[in-house]
Amino acid sequence: MPQKNTPAGLDVSGPDPLYKQVEQRILQCLADGEWKPGEQLPTESQLAERFGVAVFTIRAGIGELAASNILVRKQGKGTFVARHSRLRQRYQFSHIHDAAGRQILPGRELLSFTKGTATAAEAARLGFPPDARTPVIRLAMISVDEGKTVATLDIVLPARLFGSLTAAAVRNAQENLYAAYQDECGVNVIRVEEHIHAALASAAEAKTLKIRTGSPVLRVERMAYTYRGLPVEFRTRVFDATQYHYRTVEGGI
Amino acid sequence: MPQKNTPAGLDVSGPDPLYKQVEQRILQCLADGEWKPGEQLPTESQLAERFGVAVFTIRAGIGELAASNILVRKQGKGTFVARHSRLRQRYQFSHIHDAAGRQILPGRELLSFTKGTATAAEAARLGFPPDARTPVIRLAMISVDEGKTVATLDIVLPARLFGSLTAAAVRNAQENLYAAYQDECGVNVIRVEEHIHAALASAAEAKTLKIRTGSPVLRVERMAYTYRGLPVEFRTRVFDATQYHYRTVEGGI
DNA sequence: TTCGATTTGTTCGTATGTATT
DNA sequence: TAATACATACGAACAAATCGA
Secondary structure: OOOOEOOOOOEOOOOOOHHHHHHHHHHHHHHOOOOOOOOEOOOHHHHHHHHOOOHHHHHHHHHHHHHOOOEEEEOOOEEEEOOOOOOOOOOOOOOEEEOOOOEOOOEEEEEEEEEEEOOHHHHHHHOOOOOOOOEEEEEEEEEEEOOEEEEEEEEEEEHHHHOOOOHHHHHHOOOOHHHHHHHHHOOOOOEEEEEEEEEEOOHHHHHHHOOOOOOEEEEEEEEEEOHHHOEEEEEEEEEEOOOEEEEEEEEOO | OOOOEOOOOOEOOOOOOHHHHHHHHHHHHHHOOOOOOOOEOOOHHHHHHHHOOOHHHHHHHHHHHHHOOOEEEEOOOEEEEOOOOOOOOOOOOOOEEEOOOOEOOOEEEEEEEEEEEOOHHHHHHOOOOOOOOOEEEEEEEEEEEOOEEEEEEEEEEEHHHHOOOOHHHHHHOOOOHHHHHHHHHOOOOOEEEEEEEEEEOOHHHHHHHOOOOOOEEEEEEEEEEOHHHOEEEEEEEEEEOOOEEEEEEEEOO
């Protein structure tokens, strides 16, 4: 008998330690939608019984997912699937700051909500074959802060995942659009990658942002991913580089 | 007796749990230079005896510092103070990518190494009073990749911490300048904050980067910090935005 | 308001596995 | 091979937070 399998499928003699297998199993359940954003997971003892391991091992697995902001533990209540709060960002996903260093948390205004097919470039980014005419939803928006247009915001979403998204839901969404993705479509963004470019404002951008054509702008292209690296959103933000900049922090303590 | 103190000073009845106190004590030892970059810490059992707690508690404290890349644990060997490798970045501190998405890991060329006093703005960033005429070291460099000048790189260092730094040490430093800071001056960078601006190339920048004056550039201003939030370096990098861009990733798994 | 049941947080002791020297 | 050191795993106890009776 070269290996021992518990009924739950965890492999005691496998290459990965049990707590990492627990982590993967929980991630799989999340990807399968068994536990949706905001919902409570079974208690640690229940999970221990289900997976056939000690509570200690469950805690180690959950601990890693909590450190990654995938799960949230609340003493006395339980363990929950992390949500994007409606009122503030779960991550510091908004990196726009003004010249004084103050973080800008702008509101949004929806200009258009249209359905179409992905361009080859968009399909490639969203993980679809370039010639598949993948149905997408396009959102054209502007970011507004204290009455000023801070940035243009263009979003491309695969229609297959976001079929239930409506213009009204986008308009009603408060600070964080990703909360609407969760509530309306069950899509949970857990990772983003951004490419920051500098460019000169096009005539259209200049008009929207009320700046001069050819003045410097920052263009931020973001890919957002859900569980298991599945790409779910491509967005482009353009803003006046003479008024605003982009800020990041790296490293701990 | 409202509280109980072990001889090592850990407060059992304090507001913070023991493992967090262990974390703080270890951080203090690092800040005091008791264990220098690359050196081995006492074993977990020794630390447990020293602090008067169980090995489990020491492991919890060390675990948090290891997760922050402050310490490195090696099975069978011991726990070590993390180092900036000479050959590659400990963090993905280099965020410059080309149009094809390839990360640029450029070499450096030292143009000048001078000593002077901080401007008011520099003093403010480095945590000194603006009128103190704080002595600083200035490094003017260019980043070079495959024979091309990728970026200008200007660094300001407080002379008080970097008195032992020499132009030769900077020239000899391989990929990672922060390794030289460790080896030559015992300064360990553990956190950086970057502000990314877009601008139009000045005449001087254009000449160095071999681009046209007024073409778009990205200007990245970085503050680097060591233990306990002490600022130790201010650097500015400027590069051609038509060839290169800045990339970040956020979130887990 | 108080009390008790539930759930996670912290701490300890112990045993065994695995990498290093 | 043997000793050392960290990694994994289990069991147990109590603390702290939460919630409902």
